Amino acid sequence: MGFMQKFVDKATLVDEEYDDEYLDDVYEDEEEVAEEPEVTPIRSVAPMPDLSRIVTVRPRSFNDIQAFADEFRKGLPVILNLAETNEDDRRRIVDFATGVCYGxxxxxxxxxxxxxxxxxxxxxxxxxxxxPTRTF
Structure with missing residues (x-):
């Protein structure tokens, strides 16, 4: 018997003395255990935010982004007033706000x-x- 034949014989799971009764017992036990899963009703994960409130934020630098990001994560609309922000920070804040909104x-x-x-x-x-609408 060659090397490959020995390998094939060991790799196959064919056994001449295979007992089907063992498998019948295993499957019967699984059928007894298998029950219908309980279905829970769908419910809101978080309470709906108070939409009668809109947060206005005037960030002066990029360090102030947490003020509006936390409010937006709560589900509240946020007005970003960037009038007092320099041009470099304004770009970074707009990029961050775009990412938060997208996420x-x-x-x-x-x-x-x-x-x-x-x-x-x-x-x-x-x-x-x-x-026409503008894009950033």
């Missing part, structure tokens, strides 16, 4: 050159103006 499935809506509105996915913003 939480919200939107970043420009209101003016200095003001942005971050809306969570639970809030819809309707625009009635005919001007």
């Amino acid at each position: 939480l499935r919200g939107l970043l809506n420009p209101i003016s050159d200095d003001v942005l509105l971050m809306t969570p996915h639970t809030v819809k913003v309707e625009s009635r103006r005919s001007e």
Whole structure:
């Protein structure tokens, strides 16, 4: 018998004296244990935020980002007023706000050159103006 034949014989699980009764006992025990899983009703993971409140934040530098990120994570709309922010920090803040909105499935809506509105996915913003929308 060659090397390959020995390998094939050991690798296969064919046994001449295989007992089917053993498997029948195993499967019977599993059928007794298997029960219908309990189904729990779907419920909200977190309470809905108070949408009658909108947070306004005036960050002066990139170090102030936690102030609006935490409020937005709670599900509240956030108005970012960047009028007092220098140009470099403004770019970083807008990039960060865009990432936060994307990560939480919200939107970043420009209101003016200095003001942005971050809306969570639970809030819809309707625009009635005919001007084309800007992108950052």
